[in-house]
Amino acid sequence: MTPEQLSDTIVDALTALTDEGAVTLPDGVPTQVVVERPKVREHGDYATNVALQLAKKAGMPPRDFAGLLAERLNTAEGIASAEIAGPGFLNIRVDAGAQGALAAQIVAAGASYGSSDAFEGEKINLEFVSANPTGPIHIGGVRWAAVGDALGRIFTFTGAEVTREYYFNDHGAQIDRFARSLLAVAKGEPAPDDGYGGQYIADIAQHVLAEKPNVLELPDDDAQEVFRSVGVNLMFDEIKKSLHDFRVDFDVYFHENNLHESGAVSRAVERLTEMGNTYEQDGALWLRTEKYGDDKDRVIIKSDGKGAYISGDLAYYLDKRERGFDRCLIMLGADHHGYVGRLHAMCAAFGDTPGVNLEVLIGQMVNLLREGQPLRMSKRAGTGITMEDLVDAIGVDASRYALARYTSDTTIDIDLDLWAKQSSDNPVFYVQYAHARLASILRNAKDLGVAADFDPSLLSHEKEGDLLRALADFPRVVASAAQLREPHRVARYLEDTASSFHKFYDACRVLPQGDEEPAPIHAARLLLVEATKTVFGTGLTLLGVSAPERM
RNA sequence: GCCUCCGUAGCUCAGCUGGAUAGAGCGACAGACUUCUAAUCUGUUGGCCGCAGGUUCGAAUCCUGCCGGGGGCGCCA
Numbered sequence: 001m002t003p004e005q006l007s008d009t010i011v012d013a014l015t016a017l018t019d020e021g022a023v024t025l026p027d028g029v030p031t032q033v034v035v036e037r038p039k040v041r042e043h044g045d046y047a048t049n050v051a052l053q054l055a056k057k058a059g060m061p062p063r064d065f066a067g068l069l070a071e072r073l074n075t076a077e078g079i080a081s082a083e084i085a086g087p088g089f090l091n092i093r094v095d096a097g098a099q100g101a102l103a104a105q106i107v108a109a110g111a112s113y114g115s116s117d118a119f120e121g122e123k124i125n126l127e128f129v130s131a132n133p134t135g136p137i138h139i140g141g142v143r144w145a146a147v148g149d150a151l152g153r154i155f156t157f158t159g160a161e162v163t164r165e166y167y168f169n170d171h172g173a174q175i176d177r178f179a180r181s182l183l184a185v186a187k188g189e190p191a192p193d194d195g196y197g198g199q200y201i202a203d204i205a206q207h208v209l210a211e212k213p214n215v216l217e218l219p220d221d222d223a224q225e226v227f228r229s230v231g232v233n234l235m236f237d238e239i240k241k242s243l244h245d246f247r248v249d250f251d252v253y254f255h256e257n258n259l260h261e262s263g264a265v266s267r268a269v270e271r272l273t274e275m276g277n278t279y280e281q282d283g284a285l286w287l288r289t290e291k292y293g294d295d296k297d298r299v300i301i302k303s304d305g306k307g308a309y310i311s312g313d314l315a316y317y318l319d320k321r322e323r324g325f326d327r328c329l330i331m332l333g334a335d336h337h338g339y340v341g342r343l344h345a346m347c348a349a350f351g352d353t354p355g356v357n358l359e360v361l362i363g364q365m366v367n368l369l370r371e372g373q374p375l376r377m378s379k380r381a382g383t384g385i386t387m388e389d390l391v392d393a394i395g396v397d398a399s400r401y402a403l404a405r406y407t408s409d410t411t412i413d414i415d416l417d418l419w420a421k422q423s424s425d426n427p428v429f430y431v432q433y434a435h436a437r438l439a440s441i442l443r444n445a446k447d448l449g450v451a452a453d454f455d456p457s458l459l460s461h462e463k464e465g466d467l468l469r470a471l472a473d474f475p476r477v478v479a480s481a482a483q484l485r486e487p488h489r490v491a492r493y494l495e496d497t498a499s500s501f502h503k504f505y506d507a508c509r510v511l512p513q514g515d516e517e518p519a520p521i522h523a524a525r526l527l528l529v530e531a532t533k534t535v536f537g538t539g540l541t542l543l544g545v546s547a548p549e550r551m
Numbered sequence: 552g553c554c555u556c557c558g559u560a561g562c563u564c565a566g567c568u569g570g571a572u573a574g575a576g577c578g579a580c581a582g583a584c585u586u587c588u589a590a591u592c593u594g595u596u597g598g599c600c601g602c603a604g605g606u607u608c609g610a611a612u613c614c615u616g617c618c619g620g621g622g623g624c625g626c627c628a
Contacts, residue, residue: 036567039574049570052608062608086571087608132628174628284626295554295624302626309628337555338623364556365622406564409556411621415563418577424590425577433590441587448587473567480567492565496575506583506592513587529587551590 001078001098002472003035006046009079010035013072014050022068023058030054037469041462044083044091045099045469051088062088099468100456100524106471106531111538114474119160119482125325126152129243129250130167133235134178134196136378136386137242139366140333143412145387146403146544147363148331149248150487153542158482163325166243166250167316170232171257172309178235179228182208186216186227198382204231242387246396247544256312264315265307269300271318277349287314289345292354298342314346317358321350329485331361334411361485363408368393369415394419397545401428404543405491427495428545434498435540436551438533441510445526448511448518458524463504467532470500474535478542487543494539501532 014029033050051066058065066084073082073090078098085091106113128148131141152162169175181195186205191197208215208230215226236253243249259265269285272278277288283303287310290297300311320328332339340362344354352358368375368385370393378386390399398419405427406412424430459468473493481489510525512518540547 034567034570036570038571040572043571047571052570056608089571169628172628282626286626299626304626306626308626312628334556334622336623341554362556362622410564411557413563418563422590426590427576429590430576433588437588437591444587477567484568488565489567492575493567496565499575502591503593505587509587511587551588 001094001102003037003046003476004032005078006092006094007032007035009076010048010050010069010073013069013076014054016072017068023054023060023065025054025058027057037473038091043085043089044081045094045465046092047085048090048092049088051084051090055088066090096460096465097457099465099472100459100528102456102468102472103459103524103528103531104454104456106534107527110534111541113534114478114538115157115159116475116479117159118479119155119158122155122160122327123163123325124155124160125163125165125320125323125328126155126331127165127167127329128331129248130169131239132169132174133232133239134174135198135235136200136380136388137239139368139385139387139390140335140363142246142387142390142399143363143366143403143408144331144333145243145246145248146400147408147487150400150404150490150543151329151482151485153544154478154482154487154490157478157542160482163252164248164250165252165254165320168236168253168255169312170255171260171312175228175232179224179231182227182231183220183224196382198378199380201382204234207234246387246391246400254316256316259312259315259319260307264319265311268315268318269311272300272314272349275349275351287346287349289342289349292345292348294341294345298345310342310346313343317343317346318350321352321357326357327359328357329359329361331363334362334364337362359485361408364411366403367411367413369413370417372415374413375416390414390416397432398426398428400544401431401491404487405495407486407488427491429551431491431494431498431536431540432545432548433551434501435533435536435547436549437505438501438529438536439549441526441529442533445511445529453520453523454527455520455524458521459528461504461508463500463507464525464528467497467500467504467528470497471531471535474539490539490542494536494543497532497535497539504528 010033011029011031017023018025018029033048035046035048038044038047051069052062055062055065063084066088070082070084070090073079073092078095080093080095082090082092126148128144129137129141131137152164155162177192177195181191181201182205184191184195185202186209208227211230212226215223218226269278272287279286284299285301286297287300288297298310299308300314302308317328340360343358343360347354347358368390375385378384378389380386393416402414402419419426422429477489477493481487508525510522510529512522537547
């Protein structure tokens with residue numbers, strides 16, 4: 001029995017009550033009701049506030065409504081008892097057999113337990129990281145690498161067709177600065193004032209010189225162009241490799257340059273003009289974003305004839321829509337939040353619906369702490385902290401988990417000393433240890449040859465019930481993580497469930513001890529262990545964190 | 552000045568979109584190892600949910616205004 005199934009049972013009971021005429025619901029019977037796991041044990045296995053919600057509409061006191069419903073539920077299949085509490089809550093206890101049967105269902109479903117078709121038929125474009133190829137990936141981008149990739153896995157698990165996309169800004173002034181910086185260092189000159197510093201610039205310049213030994217004999221403009229094209233490609237490769245090592249692989253690496261070269265920008269501008277959303281002023285072309293909720297109108301073609309930064313995004317958005325994506329999600333750092341209004345307005349200017357066709361997710365900043373002090377500089381990058389700094393300090397698993405376990409709208413401080421620890425203070429180890437412990441039990445069971453017969457009603461211990469209800473929650477946790485775009489819910493769920501498992505392990509012996517003969521209870525618990533391991537394996541995979549068999 | 556995110560236990564944070572006595576972990580203190588992995592478990596300690604109003608049967612959660620902190624407000628990218 002999962003909360004969803006219980007919700008269905010309650011809906012059936014409500015339907016029966018209205019059919020009989022015992023209650024009248026002007027708006028009809030809801031398709032699902034809120035079922036929650038109460039914090040207090042005395043409140044039963046599950047509780048619902050449906051009587052409180054519907055009593056007013058039905059025109060009767062909440063407790064009377066709850067009473068009628070309780071009477072119905074008490075005879076429903078799988079329910080041991082339903083009683084009225086407080087102002088009109090219904091506290092429900094589930095039949096042990098109905099609850100225990102879930103263990104077998106999970107094992108039968110295997111890795112698909114928790115999946116759904118909630119996003120069936122949705123083509124979702126997830127754009128994240130999209131760091132400029134002018135240096136290593138900074139820490140802000142890494143947050144999205146972890147969160148965005150996890151979200152992608154969760155969307156796929158809930159039935160969506162997901163494309164992960166990385167937008168390379170390989171066009172414009174920043175790239176020019178990058179190229180000038182490379183050229184300067186190659187010539188032994190100091191970096192330009194507005195250029196890039198850091199060891200990696202020198203490294204890349206060396207690579208370019210090795211590949212093109214005569215490059216410095218060319219005129220400066222031509223030499224800079226060589227440094228630009230070769231340097232950017234080296235940076236691309238390095239970024240892709242870093243992400244791959246972080247277990248994030250993009251389906252599409254989209255180059256901004258293509259938009260300008262293919263005339264996509266002009267087409268996007270034409271389209272907006274046709275829709276009456278542009279005008280000329282002061283020699284520049286403006287987009288009427290204020291009309292669609294932005295603070296003011298924005299320049300899209302500057303008076304020098306060049307496209308403003310947003311022109312690339314206009315064309316890029318149109319391109320995504322033309323490729324058939326109904327939902328385009330873009331994940332940006334908090335330092336870009338001022339850009340959201342513009343993007344939404346742009347979306348509306350194309351005749352689309354902001355928030356539906358285009359959704360912008362904002363992630364707050366990430367700070368790394370060592371011995372309580374914030375890290376400010378990366379040796380290699382010269383400025384800021386990079387993905388490698390994080391991964392070198394705590395590894396990929398801890399990095400991904402640490403970044404994915406918080407809501408994106410809070411600033412996070414990652415204490416490197418804590419996340420490097422191999423102890424229970426470190427949440428990722430707590431969760432991974434649960435998985436390893438489960439694996440260990442199953443290994444020992446194989447040696448002992450415990451039978452696979454299963455009587456679900458034997459799983460009647462308090463800790464078994466707690467664990468089963470935790471496992472039953474998994475599908476709706478995944479569903480809400482997808483719906484709210486909040487992968488951290490999966491991480492927190494795993495931590496809670498690990499706690500339930502460890503308590504079960506402490507209270508309930510799974511395998512026969514010493515010369516003890518294997519009994520049905522051992523088989524039942526072993527199935528529960530296998531079901532639990534399945535959920536941990538799936539949950540960790542959704543976060544892109546490994547599920548170790550031994551630790 | 553305007554926009555935006557945050558403010559919950561000593562610390563780090565949850566709080567299932569309005570429900571019952573606000574929860575975890577860490578820390579501190581006291582316990583449990585002839586263990587199926589003690590990287591675990593049990594107990595104790597600890598809260599004007601930033602402040603003040605409002606909405607209603609009911610608010611940490613929704614609305615308004617303050618206070619404090621982070622991040623933004625270019626014909627830069």
